[in-house]
Amino acid sequence: MPELPEVEVVRAGLAEHVAGRTIAAVEVLHPRAVRRHEPGPADFAARLGGMRIDSVRRRGKYLWLEFATGVDDTDDAAHAAHAAHAALLAHLGMSGQMLVQPASAPDEKHLRVRLRFADDGTELRFVDQRTFGGFALSELLEVEGEALPRTIAHIARDPMDPAFSATHAARALRSKRTELKRALLDQTLVSGVGNIYADEALWRSKLHWARPTEKLTAAQADAVLAAATEVMAEALIAGGTSFDPLYVNVNGQSGYFDRALNAYGRVGEPCRRCGAPIRRDEFMNRSSFSCPRCQPTPRRRR
DNA sequence: GTGGCAGAACGAG
DNA sequence: CTCGTTATGCCAC
Numbered sequence: 001m002p003e004l005p006e007v008e009v010v011r012a013g014l015a016e017h018v019a020g021r022t023i024a025a026v027e028v029l030h031p032r033a034v035r036r037h038e039p040g041p042a043d044f045a046a047r048l049g050g051m052r053i054d055s056v057r058r059r060g061k062y063l064w065l066e067f068a069t070g071v072d073d074t075d076d077a078a079h080a081a082h083a084a085h086a087a088l089l090a091h092l093g094m095s096g097q098m099l100v101q102p103a104s105a106p107d108e109k110h111l112r113v114r115l116r117f118a119d120d121g122t123e124l125r126f127v128d129q130r131t132f133g134g135f136a137l138s139e140l141l142e143v144e145g146e147a148l149p150r151t152i153a154h155i156a157r158d159p160m161d162p163a164f165s166a167t168h169a170a171r172a173l174r175s176k177r178t179e180l181k182r183a184l185l186d187q188t189l190v191s192g193v194g195n196i197y198a199d200e201a202l203w204r205s206k207l208h209w210a211r212p213t214e215k216l217t218a219a220q221a222d223a224v225l226a227a228a229t230e231v232m233a234e235a236l237i238a239g240g241t242s243f244d245p246l247y248v249n250v251n252g253q254s255g256y257f258d259r260a261l262n263a264y265g266r267v268g269e270p271c272r273r274c275g276a277p278i279r280r281d282e283f284m285n286r287s288s289f290s291c292p293r294c295q296p297t298p299r300r301r302r
Numbered sequence: 303g304t305g306g307c308a309g310a311a312c313g314a315g
Numbered sequence: 316c317t318c319g320t321t322a323t324g325c326c327a328c
Contacts, residue, residue, distance in 0.1 A: 002309040032322090061310075094310055095323080110323085130322045132310060178316075187311080194309055240309095244325090247309070264309095285318080286308080307326090314319085 002061055002092050004158055004192030005235035006247055006255065010098050011058040013250030014065070014124075017100040022052040022118040033112035033126060036089075036136035036151070047137055048088065048115070057087075060158045060191025063098075064089045064149050066140070086137045089149045090126070093133025099125045100250040129246065158192035159229035160236075166229075170221035173213055179302045180216065181209035181288060184228065193228050196241055196264045199289050201228035203263035209281070209288045210301040234260065263289040 026045040028034055037044045052068040065088040090098070099108070100122045113126040113135060126135065138149035144163070156172070157164045172189040173180075183189055184198040193201070202209055204227035207220060216224075235241055240255030243265070248254050258265075262272050266289055267280040276293040 006309070091310080093321095094308070129324070130308090130310095132321065182316090185310090196309060243309090246324095286310095303328100305326105305328090308324090310321105312320090315317095 002094060002096070002247075003194035003197050003235075003241070004061060004160065004232050005197075005238075005257070006240035006242075007058055007061050007063060007092060007192075008160065008236055009240045009249045009255060010092070011056050011063050013100065014063070014098060015056040017122065017250055018053050018065070018115075018117070018124055019056055020053065021121075022050065023048050023115055024118040025049060025116040027114040027116070028112070029107075029114065030112040030131060032131045033128060033134040034136065036134055038136075044135070044137060047086070059148070059152060059161070060155050060187055061194070062089060062091055062149075062152050062155060064138070066147070085140055087140050087147075087149045089136050089138040089151055091133045093128060093130065095129040095246050096133030097125075097127045097246070097248060098250050099127055099248075099252060101125055155187050156189055156191045159190065159225070159232060160192070166222060166225050169225055170218060173221045173225070174216050174218070176213045177302070178213055179209060180207060180211040180213055180224065181283065183213045184224070185284075190225065190228070192232065195286055195288075196261070197228055197232050197235070199263045200231045200261060201225075202295060203289075203291060204231060206294045208295045208298050209283060209290060211298050212300065212302045215300075263291065265289060 026048045028041040031041050034041050034044045053065050054068040055066045057064050103123050108127045110127050110129045111125055112128050115124040138151040140147040141150050143153055169190045173183050176183050181198050184193050201224050205223040207224055235257040238255050238257035241257040242254035243258050266278040268277050271291040274293045276291055278289055279292050281288045
């Protein structure tokens with residue numbers, strides 16, 4: 001469920017189901033799922049044992065678990081003190097799911113990592129068909145007064161962040177010399193926006209994906225960011241966007257924002273604003289959906 | 303059958 | 316900065 005609203009649905013589900021629980025054992029069923037953890041799967045599993053989950057955080061499309069600083073008395077003190085400064089960073093990639101399941105439930109076909117808890121209740125499973133996602137332990141750093149895993153220190157604040165500055169983000173967009181949609185997808189300018197919500201934000205603000213960022217007016221940059229913020233907030237209320245069982249929350253339930261999409265995936269269908277058939281363009285080896293009338297192709301693309 | 307396409311991000315050139 | 320790669324499955328042709 002990979003864009004901000006879907007990841008936030010997962011974060012909230014994790015906060016509800018795993019916060020406060022102590023990890024008892026970690027099983028890595030596919031090493032690729034922890035490839036970003038340099039010391040390897042065995043180290044990954046060993047370091048998580050005994051850790052008590054304090055909170056579940058998110059920036060953009062990344063999630064992480066922070067751990068209580070208390071040392072579990074069953075653990076080696078030095079190891080626990082070291083591990084307390086690390087977070088369990090997760091990215092869902094294209095097809096990752098976090099599922100909270102009874103231990104008795106049969107393993108999913110693409111089960112990659114299992115976290116068992118000391119309370120013997122439900123377990124947390126990372127299921128990922130394409131294994132573009134995965135976990136890593138990442139040291140927490142202080143960045144602008146907030147603890148952030150080192151690995152994602154380059155990721156910009158997302159529009160749901162209380163400290164997000166639309167002015168700052170608009171300036172960042174306009175300072176690039178690229179196409180508008182590329183800039184929207186650049187997680188170092190504004191995070192959380194992916195292919196669906198970029199197309200929806202562009203449709204709402206009536207801007208074409210190939211508009212050169214350096215020629216945007218401040219009002220246009222503000223408008224597209226406001227549209228992105230708005231559409232993601234609406235999607236979050238709907239539980240995220242899902243067309244198929246791949247995108248589900250920790251209970252396996254789908255969101256229903258797909259019904260509210262105006263551009264994404266609607267090639268050939270009438271624009272809900274003007275009736276013109278939605279077009280599909282190839283863009284960065286993926287698709288871009290837009291209204292040919294509401295979002296005219298700019299004279300000068302980049 | 304098979305080619306095209308899928309919500310992402312990293313790293314090579 | 317842009318492109319290709321990573322990996323698996325599904326759907327339309």
